[in-house]
Amino acid sequence: MxxxxxxxxxxxxxxxxxxxxxxxxxxxxxxxxxxxxxxxxxxxxxxxxxxxxxxxSVPGSWNQFNFRYYAIALIFLIFDVEVIFMIPWAANYGVMSKEFGFFVLAEMIVFVGILMIGWIYAVKKGAFSKIY
Structure with a gap:
């Protein structure tokens, strides 16, 4: 071993x-x-x-970026990491469902539900409305 x-x-x-x-x-x-x-x-x-x-190059080209772009980048990273957790689950779902049955599917439904709650919270806070 x-x-x-x-x-x-x-x-x-x-x-x-x-x-x-x-x-x-x-x-x-x-x-x-x-x-x-x-x-x-x-x-x-x-x-x-x-x-x-x-x-x-133009001298003095350091410009300040608007903060909303940082917020959008952080939201993207959070949801991107969530998708990274979902890819191995989707790849192994057939093998896991034979061993654990409905528990595996219920676990992912809860995970996606929590993800959707976070997305709805971000929409309600107006995080996506400041893009344009």
């Missing part, structure tokens, strides 16, 4: 090592290419300037 448990974490450790070694290898290869003259380094003001879709 412990061998299987640690072998699963071993795969995660191998994945983490590869995820760290690939960018590190790219960085080292780029440094060696610049060091040995394969990639010349010619810095200029044009190369060091900010590139914004072909237009010259």
């Amino acid at each position: 412990f061998d299987q448990y640690f072998s699963q974490y071993g795969l995660i450790a191998v994945f983490a090592c590869v995820a760290l070694l690939i960018p590190l290898g790219m960085y080292v290869a780029s440094w060696f290419a610049g060091f040995f003259g394969v990639r010349p380094s010619n810095p200029s003001t044009v190369k060091l300037s900010i590139y914004e879709c072909g237009f010259e």
Whole structure:
């Protein structure tokens, strides 16, 4: 049992090592290419300037965003996380319904009911009316 448990974490450790070694290898290869003259380094003001879709950047472009966009983003994240919880349930519903029967369906109906109560609360508070 412990061998299987640690072998699963071993795969995660191998994945983490590869995820760290690939960018590190790219960085080292780029440094060696610049060091040995394969990639010349010619810095200029044009190369060091900010590139914004072909237009010259406008100084002082920090604008304040309206707060309602943050509220909409938070509502989206909340409902998106709820959908993420529903996807594994939908994928395994056939297997679970054979073992647990009506309980699995009732549990998801309660979950969706709580989700709908939250959605109705957001509509009543006017969270979606401020979009346009």
